Amino acid sequence: MQVEFYKYQGTGNDFVMIDNRLETFPKQDRMLVAHLCNRRFGIGGDGLILLENDITSDFKMVYYNSDGSQSTMCGNGGRCLVAFSKKLNIIGNSTTFNAVDGLHHATVSENGIVSLQMIDVLHIKKELDYTFLDTGSPHHVQVVDDLENYNVKEQGAAIRYSELYGKQGSNINFVKKIDATTFSLRTYERGVEEETLACGTGATAVAIAMNATGATDATSIDLNVEGGTLVVTFDKKDNQYTNVYLKGPAEFVFKGTVEI
Numbered sequence: 001m002q003v004e005f006y007k008y009q010g011t012g013n014d015f016v017m018i019d020n021r022l023e024t025f026p027k028q029d030r031m032l033v034a035h036l037c038n039r040r041f042g043i044g045g046d047g048l049i050l051l052e053n054d055i056t057s058d059f060k061m062v063y064y065n066s067d068g069s070q071s072t073m074c075g076n077g078g079r080c081l082v083a084f085s086k087k088l089n090i091i092g093n094s095t096t097f098n099a100v101d102g103l104h105h106a107t108v109s110e111n112g113i114v115s116l117q118m119i120d121v122l123h124i125k126k127e128l129d130y131t132f133l134d135t136g137s138p139h140h141v142q143v144v145d146d147l148e149n150y151n152v153k154e155q156g157a158a159i160r161y162s163e164l165y166g167k168q169g170s171n172i173n174f175v176k177k178i179d180a181t182t183f184s185l186r187t188y189e190r191g192v193e194e195e196t197l198a199c200g201t202g203a204t205a206v207a208i209a210m211n212a213t214g215a216t217d218a219t220s221i222d223l224n225v226e227g228g229t230l231v232v233t234f235d236k237k238d239n240q241y242t243n244v245y246l247k248g249p250a251e252f253v254f255k256g257t258v259e260i
Contacts, residue, residue, distance in 0.1 A: 001024075001259070001260055002257045002258070002259055002260075003018060003024075003025060003257065003258055003259075003260050004018070004019070004255065004256075004257050005017060005018050005036075005043060005255065005256060005257070005258060006018075006019075006084055006087070006252065006254075006255045007043065007045070007252075007253040007254050007255070007256075008080035008081075008083060008084055008250060008251065008252055008253060009080070009227075009250075009251055009253055010076035010077075010079050010080050010114075010198065010200065010248055010249060010250045010251070011076065011197065011198035011225050011227040011228035011229070011230055011248055011249065012196070012197025012198050012225070012226060012227020012228060013046055013076035013077070013080075013196055013197060013198040013199065013200065013227065014044070014045045014046055014253070015045050015046060015047050015048065015049050015074075015076075015077050015080050015081075016036055016037060016043050016044075016045040016047075016048040016049070017048075017049050017051065017080065017081065017084045018048070018049070018050050018051070019051050019088060020050040020051060020052050020062070021051065021052060021053050021059075023052070025050060026260070027050060027062065030064075030068030030069065031068060032068075032260060033048050033064045033068040034066065034067055034068035036048055036258065036260075037064075037066035037067075037068075038066075042258075043256075043258060045066060046066055046189070046192050046196050047063060047064055047065055047066055047071070047074060047077055047191075047192075048063075048064045048066075049061060049062065049063050049064070049074075049077050049080070049081050049084075050062040050064075051081060051084060051085060051088075051090075054097065054098045056098060056103070057095075057096045057097050057098045057103055058085065058090060058091050058095045058096060058097050059081075059085055059090060059091075059095075059097050059098070060097065060098045060099070061077070061078060061081050061097055061098065061099040061100075063077055063099070063100070065189075065190075065191025065192060066191065066192050067191050067192070067193065069191055071100075071137070071191050072100055072101065072136060072137040072138070072201075073099055073100055073101045073118075073119070073135075073136025073137050073201055074136075074137070074200060074201065075116060075118060075135070075136065075199070075200020075201040075202075075203070075204055075246045076198055076199065076200035076246075076248070076250070077200070078097075078099060078104060078106070078116050078200065079106070079114040079116045079200065079246065079248065079250040080114075080250045081097070082095055082097070082106045082108060082114050082116065082250065083108065083112070083114055083250035083251070083252065084252075085097070086108055087252060093107060093108050093109075094106070094107045094108070095107075099136075100136075101119050101136045102119065104116060104117050104118070105117040112249055112250065112251065113247055113248065113249060114247070114248065114249070114250040115245050115246070115247040116200070116245065116246045116247075117243075117244065117245055118135055118136060118201070118204050118244040118245065118246055119134075119135065119136050119244070120240065120241060120242045120244065121133055121134070121135060121208050121240070121241040121244065122240045122241075124208070124209070124212050124239070126212065126213060129142065130142040131209040131212065131213055132170070133205050133208060133209060133212075135201045135202075135204040135205045135208070135244075136201050136204075137171055137201040137202075138165070138168070138169075138170040138171060139170060139171045139172075139173055139201060139202055139205035139206075139209075140159055140160075140164075140165070140170045140171065140172045140173065141173045141175060141205055141206055141209040141210075142159075142172070142173065142174055142175065143174075143175050143176070143177070143215075144174045144175070144176065145176070147174060147175070147176035147184055147185075147186060150174055150186065152172075152174060152186045152187075152188050152195040153188060153194060153195050155172075155174070155188075156172040156174070156187075156188020156195065157188060157193070159172045159188075160172050160188060160190055169190045170190065171187060171188065171189050171190055171199065171201070171202055171205075172187065172188040173185050173186070173187045173188075173199070173202045173205060173206050174186050174187075175206050175209075175210070177210070177215055177216075178224065180216055180217075180218060181216060181218040181220065181221055181222060182221070182222040182223075182224065183206055183207070183210055183215075183216075183221065183222075183223055183224070184223075184224040184225075185202065185203065185206045185223060185224070185225060186225075186226060187199040187202040187225075189202075195226075196226075197225065197226040197227030198225040198226065198227045198228065198230065199225070200230065200246050200248075203223040203225060203230045203232055203246065204232050204244060204246050206223060206232075207221040207223060207232035207234070208232070208234065208241050208244070211234075211236065211241075212239065212241075219233060219234055219235065219236060220232075220233045221233075228248065228249065229248065230246060230247065230248040231246075231247040231248065232244070232245070232246055232247070233245045233247070
């Protein structure tokens with residue numbers, strides 16, 4: 001069977017997109033998903049996303065890590081899926097869609113910037129040397145001095161598989177402050193088990209963690225990721241974060257067909 005796919009990327013976070021509204025894709029085949037995400041033997045991507053029908057919103061997002069496992073929310077993947085749905089003429093410049101962590105509202109600007117509403121963050125664990133919070137996916141946030149030369153894969157894997165997070169694991173973010181409203185970060189993503197060029201839920205977690213720990217008072221924060229720049233905005237009241245938005249580009253790369 002031939003399957004049509006689209007390739008999208010958001011600040012270097014790249015995804016295989018498939019329109020599965022007719023439910024023809026064998027979505028339980030984890031080995032197939034992993035094969036399609038393989039950069040040497042498949043299409044290549046940090047993840048695979050199915051666009052499906054939903055009775056309560058414009059569409060449903062089903063997200064898989066590159067290892068074939070179905071996963072928690074992916075912020076950049078969500079933004080790319082919004083751009084994909086616009087390309088398919090499913091939506092105009094705004095949408096509400098369903099994901100594993102609930103409904104998300106999003107808009108697309110004239111210059112292609114996708115602004116995606118993330119979940120509220122009501123609980124933050126602040127420790128001496130790290131912060132932990134869930135922005136649709138679990139994230140460990142840790143400030144380091146020499147971010148440019150930091151061994152993200154080795155150190156990220158060590159924390160991800162440590163007793164701190166057990167079998168479930170966590171995404172691991174390493175952060176450096178640039179100025180009062182700007183931070184740079186590098187992320188080790190579980191499920192990919194590598195450093196990725198960007199992570200949307202990670203950028204969201206870093207922005208909120210830096211505000212929560214007093215590293216910034218800003219409620220609009222620029223995040224330098226390896227693949228570009230993202231912006232996170234939010235409202236803060238009584239140490240609770242609402243109206244959280246992740247903003248950045250989501251770009252079509254190419255389309256094709258693959259035999260499965």
